[in-house]
Amino acid sequence: MTATTFTPAYFNELSVGTLPAHMGIVITAIGERTLSAHFEVAPHLLAPNGYLHAGSVVTLADTACGYGCIAKLPAGAANFTTVELKSNHLGTAREGVVVCTATLVHGGRTTQVWDAVVSDQASGKTIALFRCTQMILYPK
Template identity: 30%
Template sequence: MTQEEILELSKKVSKNTLMETLDIEFTEAGDDYLVARMPVTSKVHQPDGVLHGGASVALAESVGSLASYVFLNTEELFVRGIEISANHLRSISEGFVYAKASFIHKGRTTQLWEIKITDEENNLISLVKLTTIALPKNK
C-alpha cells in the first residue's frame, strides 16, 4: 500500500469510532511505521487541564492497531490489541501530540509496537508498548 492509500484507508476506518471522537488524524506512513496526531484540547484533558493519560493510550492503541492492520495480510487475518503499557513522562495542555508506531517485533501471530508520543517540539510525552495478535478469519 502507498502512503496515500494508507491515509485514505485511515479516514475510512475512523468514521464513527473513538478515533473520530478524539479527532485523531493519520498523517504519515512509511514501510514499517505509521504516524497520527491528536489535538490537545479540553476534550482530552484531565480535571487539572493537562492531557489525560487515557487519551494518550487511546491514541497509541489506535495508531498501533491500524499499523498492524496495514502491515499484515488482513484479507486472511484480523488484528486485536492484547496488551498495552504506557509511561507518561511529560504533561501538555494545548497544541498537538503525535504518535509514531514502529515495529519492535513483526511475528506471524504476535506483533510488538513501540509508540512514541511527542509534542510539536518533538519532546517525548509518553512511551507506549502495544502487543497485537493476528488471528485467521473464519471462512
C-alpha cells in the first residue's frame, strides 16, 4: 500500500465490524505525522456513574495512534502491535463530541512512539494525555 491509500475513508472502512466502529469512532484527518479522530458521547461509552468511561477514552486514543502507525509503517514492515500504553485522565465528558489528535513522536524501524491528546470539542478542555509504543512487525 502507498501512503495515498491511507485516507480517513480507508480507516473508517477498516473499522467496520470492529470495536472502533461499535464505539462510533470516526477518523477525520491524516497529516504528515498526525491522525485525528472523534466520537459522539453516547450511553454505551459511559461508566455506571454517568461519566465517560476511561476505557472509551483509551480506545479512542489507541485507535488514533494505531491507525497512525499503520499509515507510517517503514518500508518492508507488515504490521505492528502495541507493547506499552499510558494515559493520564484530566477530565471527562457527559455529552457532546470527544476529539483526539495523535502525533508521531518517534518513527523508527523497530518501534514507533505516539502521543495523543483527547479533548472535549466544545470547550477545548483536555480530557486525557496518552502515549503508546508500538513494535513494528516484519514478515518472516
